[in-house]
Amino acid sequence: MNHKKFSIIILCVLYACLASLALLNIVVDPYEIFRTPFLKRQTQVNDRYSKIESLSKNKGKYNSYILGSSRMAHTSPDILAKYLPGAKFYNLATALATPYEHLLHLKYFIKNGYPVKNLYIGLDIDLCFGVKMHKEKELLLKLHPEVLNKSWIGYYWSYLSVFPKTDIRRKLRLNFSRKAKPIQISEEDGAWTFGEEAKDARVFVVDPAINDTSIIKNEVKEENVAGLRELAALCRQHEINLILFITPHNKLFMDRFAVEDYLAFLRKLSAITSFWDFSGYNSITIHYENYLDYSHYKSSVSRMIAARIFGDKTFTVPEDFGVRVTEEGIDSHLESLRMNIKTNREEGRSLHLRTQTKAGESSLKSP
Amino acid sequence: MLFNSYAFIFFFLPMTFAGYFILNRRKLILAAKAWLVLASLFFYGYWNPIYILLILGSLIFNYAVGSALIRRNNFGRSSRWMLIVGIGGNLSLLAYFKYMDFFITNINAVSFLNLKLLHIALPLGISFLTFTQIAYLVDVARGMVREQNFLNYSLLVAFFPRLLVGPIVRYREMVPQLDALRNKPLNYEYTAQAITLFLLGLFKKVVIADRLADWANPGFDTAASLTFVEAWITSLSYTLQLYFDFSGYTDMALGASLLFNIRLPINFNSPYRSLTIQEFWRRWHMTLSRFIRDYIYIPLGGSRASELRMLLNILVTFFLVGLWHGAGWTFVIWGLLHGCALVIFRFWRKGSLRLPRLVSWFVTFNFINAAWVFFRAQTFTDAMKVLKGMSGLTGVILPERFAHFLPILKGYGIQFGNMLPTIRGDMKMFLYFVVFFLLAVLFKNSNQMTEKLKPNWRTAIALSVILVYAVLNLNKTNEFIYFNF
Numbered sequence: 001m002n003h004k005k006f007s008i009i010i011l012c013v014l015y016a017c018l019a020s021l022a023l024l025n026i027v028v029d030p031y032e033i034f035r036t037p038f039l040k041r042q043t044q045v046n047d048r049y050s051k052i053e054s055l056s057k058n059k060g061k062y063n064s065y066i067l068g069s070s071r072m073a074h075t076s077p078d079i080l081a082k083y084l085p086g087a088k089f090y091n092l093a094t095a096l097a098t099p100y101e102h103l104l105h106l107k108y109f110i111k112n113g114y115p116v117k118n119l120y121i122g123l124d125i126d127l128c129f130g131v132k133m134h135k136e137k138e139l140l141l142k143l144h145p146e147v148l149n150k151s152w153i154g155y156y157w158s159y160l161s162v163f164p165k166t167d168i169r170r171k172l173r174l175n176f177s178r179k180a181k182p183i184q185i186s187e188e189d190g191a192w193t194f195g196e197e198a199k200d201a202r203v204f205v206v207d208p209a210i211n212d213t214s215i216i217k218n219e220v221k222e223e224n225v226a227g228l229r230e231l232a233a234l235c236r237q238h239e240i241n242l243i244l245f246i247t248p249h250n251k252l253f254m255d256r257f258a259v260e261d262y263l264a265f266l267r268k269l270s271a272i273t274s275f276w277d278f279s280g281y282n283s284i285t286i287h288y289e290n291y292l293d294y295s296h297y298k299s300s301v302s303r304m305i306a307a308r309i310f311g312d313k314t315f316t317v318p319e320d321f322g323v324r325v326t327e328e329g330i331d332s333h334l335e336s337l338r339m340n341i342k343t344n345r346e347e348g349r350s351l352h353l354r355t356q357t358k359a360g361e362s363s364l365k366s367p
Numbered sequence: 368m369l370f371n372s373y374a375f376i377f378f379f380l381p382m383t384f385a386g387y388f389i390l391n392r393r394k395l396i397l398a399a400k401a402w403l404v405l406a407s408l409f410f411y412g413y414w415n416p417i418y419i420l421l422i423l424g425s426l427i428f429n430y431a432v433g434s435a436l437i438r439r440n441n442f443g444r445s446s447r448w449m450l451i452v453g454i455g456g457n458l459s460l461l462a463y464f465k466y467m468d469f470f471i472t473n474i475n476a477v478s479f480l481n482l483k484l485l486h487i488a489l490p491l492g493i494s495f496l497t498f499t500q501i502a503y504l505v506d507v508a509r510g511m512v513r514e515q516n517f518l519n520y521s522l523l524v525a526f527f528p529r530l531l532v533g534p535i536v537r538y539r540e541m542v543p544q545l546d547a548l549r550n551k552p553l554n555y556e557y558t559a560q561a562i563t564l565f566l567l568g569l570f571k572k573v574v575i576a577d578r579l580a581d582w583a584n585p586g587f588d589t590a591a592s593l594t595f596v597e598a599w600i601t602s603l604s605y606t607l608q609l610y611f612d613f614s615g616y617t618d619m620a621l622g623a624s625l626l627f628n629i630r631l632p633i634n635f636n637s638p639y640r641s642l643t644i645q646e647f648w649r650r651w652h653m654t655l656s657r658f659i660r661d662y663i664y665i666p667l668g669g670s671r672a673s674e675l676r677m678l679l680n681i682l683v684t685f686f687l688v689g690l691w692h693g694a695g696w697t698f699v700i701w702g703l704l705h706g707c708a709l710v711i712f713r714f715w716r717k718g719s720l721r722l723p724r725l726v727s728w729f730v731t732f733n734f735i736n737a738a739w740v741f742f743r744a745q746t747f748t749d750a751m752k753v754l755k756g757m758s759g760l761t762g763v764i765l766p767e768r769f770a771h772f773l774p775i776l777k778g779y780g781i782q783f784g785n786m787l788p789t790i791r792g793d794m795k796m797f798l799y800f801v802v803f804f805l806l807a808v809l810f811k812n813s814n815q816m817t818e819k820l821k822p823n824w825r826t827a828i829a830l831s832v833i834l835v836y837a838v839l840n841l842n843k844t845n846e847f848i849y850f851n852f
Contacts, residue, residue, distance in 0.1 A: 001822045001823050001824065001827070002555070002822060003555035003556045003558065003559040003822050004555040004558075004559075005822070006559045006822035006823075006826070006827055007555060007558045007559045007562055009827050009831075010559075010562050010563075010566070010827060010830055010831065010834065011562070013831040013834055013835070014376075014377075014834055014838070015377070017834065017835050017838045017839075018373075018377060018838060021838065021839065137842075137843060157373070158842070161373050161841070161842045162842045162843070163839040163840070163842070
């Protein structure tokens, strides 16, 4: 073999490798970007991309949006429809969404002429403390290119040129062996839906050995606070009804917050807009049966949140669950919250171990 | 634009290559050179277009000073001043971009002033740009460079393969190759060697170095303390990571350059095989060693000065080497450690003591490994954290499964449990580690492999496997499950 032939062979292999990788990503489509028809059952979805795509095909159909992280993703728009006549909600909640991303989405709607009457936003304290936006290489968390004002070519290229072997393997397994459960996002309203198993029947497993116990400190708050400030200003400017609340984080999360950082964030938020605070140690957050896991509450809790916010007396909501906070009342609220945290942490409420996941078979003991 | 990116490998490099040889084939030699210069400026400006102005300004300034020096036939007093202005200009640029915040931090530390940091973005490759142009000006002043050609000079400084991480090239070793007629047509032997070298470098960078970084980074950056095994894994991972990363990138630079029939000087010659510290500096970043010898150490007096002055020259030289690598005291400590080691080596060599080769290698390698800890650590405290762990002062933990076989060790303060609580490695990690270590220390390096390249099916298949692995690792993503309900 001469040097010329050798060079040509290697170059052919190089380009063939790239082409094969791109083809693999198109055919398998592990993040449902290309929407190819070959493997229909999906394990994971870049819902930031797919929900905006869905909305762009249904422009004008919705005039109100649910925003937040995966904790909001199960909130059915029907829950809110009865409280806001004329509002047609779409659930745009996406996993690990930050306040800065909510701002980008609102700007996208305004720029592209989407009608926006109401924004119903659940704020997660831990995500307000984190990054303002996730990194480029987090392919599951990448915003839609039009939301980012970036080129489609670069966006698609990032999904064509990567080799996520675990996600590819998982999707192939799902479609050929049918062992794993597919994820589904409702085409109708964007809420996450699941297979046959009723999610509310599951009971929360608490295992201190595997749950994260690191302290959540407020490290990047300013960018998310600035994002919320701008979002609130845009809502005022465009006469959008902004309903903001703090997620009822369960006790395990509350135990991890660096208290003064958390309270300082609430103070900043009160200066931006009034909000509902469902956080703290209350009847809902200390009972694990209200949660699917240590991070996500059940849809029954979403109903309670909405009932409290909209003053629905027909629905039973514990008295200590949810309080409206304004700038004028923030001092007393923070003092009350500080006492609540101190009391509950001093009592050293212990974690409970339990082993069952089906309803009716739980041996869970609540504090 | 990085070498290990799709844009470079699949678009920029092939287009530049094609354009250069098409123009050469049509005997448009000047146009071909201009094409390379434009491509190099595009390469540099891809990161931030504004810095094209910086590099152009620097090129024009140094070319003007060099031209003025060439016009003066003798190196008189005015020439000396011109050289000082030229070198001063280059160092000022470097000082501004690289050391301003370092100076401010230190001024604030020793005074009551509370000056604000400037947070100036460091232009890529500025350290290499500076040294290359200083070398050029000194060579001109010494009469080693007599011709003037702006295109050649631009390529000497800004030729994209060596623009970001070197090697530091001299005028007389690169420019004759640019002008040589034999280098104008495509040379398939060089092309085959170039592609091989480039792919080996790519593999070293994206497969080996990046994997080692996953083990080194937690230990240096996030851990509050490290166990004995963790500390050694952390330091050795970084030692290997740095070699594979830097030498891998250099291989890509040499390979990319050889595509254009330009042979750049090699920079790494299996440095972790060194038996002495002096040998290490003849194998590690060889063009830097050459530069500091010819342009710093020898002008200071070198070995011809008195014994004490010579030792001082070594320390001053390595103080500057440390500082050149980074604007931080940990870099200076690293440099001074190597300076001290060379001083000690000088005394050792004068005595008749000789160590067995294996012992000599062991001592040298462990010194280098320990010194890299300062190079990598963000602060002196972080460095001491790793060194403390390496010395066993934070405790030695062995795997739980050994507790049954070695219970006697408990009496000596050794514990059994999770050996790697911070790094979170497993047995596969140890296996990879051993393989990478052996590659660095025992196997032929990529330059040696490429020199003796035999184009046959076996080599093509082996290189194809390496290529596929490297391409699949080019664009990494974080994979995790959050739809886990």
